[in-house]
Amino acid sequence: SQTIHQWPATLVQPVGSPLSLECTVEGTSNPNLYWYRQAAGRGLQLLFYSVGIGQISSEVPQNLSASRPQDRQFILSSKKLLLSDSGFYLCAWSGGRGGGVGYEQYFGPGTRLTVT
Amino acid sequence: KNQVEQSPQSLIILEGKNCTLQCNYTVSPFSNLRWYKQDTGRGPVSLTIMTFSENTKSNGRYTATLDADTKQSSLHITASQLSDSASYICVVTLMGTGANNLFFGTGTRLTVIP
Numbered sequence: 449s450q451t452i453h454q455w456p457a458t459l460v461q462p463v464g465s466p467l468s469l470e471c472t473v474e475g476t477s478n479p480n481l482y483w484y485r486q487a488a489g490r491g492l493q494l495l496f497y498s499v500g501i502g503q504i505s506s507e508v509p510q511n512l513s514a515s516r517p518q519d520r521q522f523i524l525s526s527k528k529l530l531l532s533d534s535g536f537y538l539c540a541w542s543g544g545r546g547g548g549v550g551y552e553q554y555f556g557p558g559t560r561l562t563v564t
Numbered sequence: 565k566n567q568v569e570q571s572p573q574s575l576i577i578l579e580g581k582n583c584t585l586q587c588n589y590t591v592s593p594f595s596n597l598r599w600y601k602q603d604t605g606r607g608p609v610s611l612t613i614m615t616f617s618e619n620t621k622s623n624g625r626y627t628a629t630l631d632a633d634t635k636q637s638s639l640h641i642t643a644s645q646l647s648d649s650a651s652y653i654c655v656v657t658l659m660g661t662g663a664n665n666l667f668f669g670t671g672t673r674l675t676v677i678p
Contacts, residue, residue, distance in 0.1 A: 540607075558605065558607050
């Protein structure tokens with residue numbers, strides 16, 4: 449079966465500090481990978497998605513970046529965090545071999561980021 | 565413009581009562597519609613998925629309906645339990661092979677009280 453991991457679960461960082469959130473998927477290969485942000489009381493906002501190693505598409509211009517160094521690893525980064533970066537960050541996967549139904553997305557447990 | 569709107573924004577009901585959540589969409593061409601449940605501080609989990617030809621789908625006490633003509637969907641929860649307290653998100657998929665083809669509603673926050 450497929451499993452998606454995210455860490456850390458919670459993070460408190462000062463403004464201007466760097467960020468690195470990691471997401472890994474098990475039990476499938478060549479998945480599509482996604483990063484979403486969910487601000488308090490708001491819907492899910494797609495930040496980045498990737499259809500393969502080194503292939504990143506950005507949906508919202510901002511001070512965040514994403515990388516996919518391995519097939520099942522997706523990393524969200526920032527060089528300098530802003531207060532507005534606070535939120536709940538979700539990683540998701542879809543498609544791939546060995547699992548997934550069409551483009552149904554399966555979400556990770558999320559990372560709660562608070563920028564102070 | 566492809567959009568998904570949900571109502572109400574929030575809802576409080578007594579344990580054991582039924583409730584219905586609404587989802588209207590303008591996504592076209594339509595592929596499928598899913599309802600997700602998101603517990604506080606957790607990732608969303610899929611409840612149901614319906615394609616164009618399906619007008620009802622059940623998952624235990626959850627029953628989703630779809631009217632593709634009016635582009636409306638509802639999620640009916642029967643005999644609510646405290647564990648049903650969560651946000652319910654309607655997601656519509658655009659037909660096509662792109663990796664980015666989902667449109668999310670902002671969710672309905674359901675609170676079940678004893």
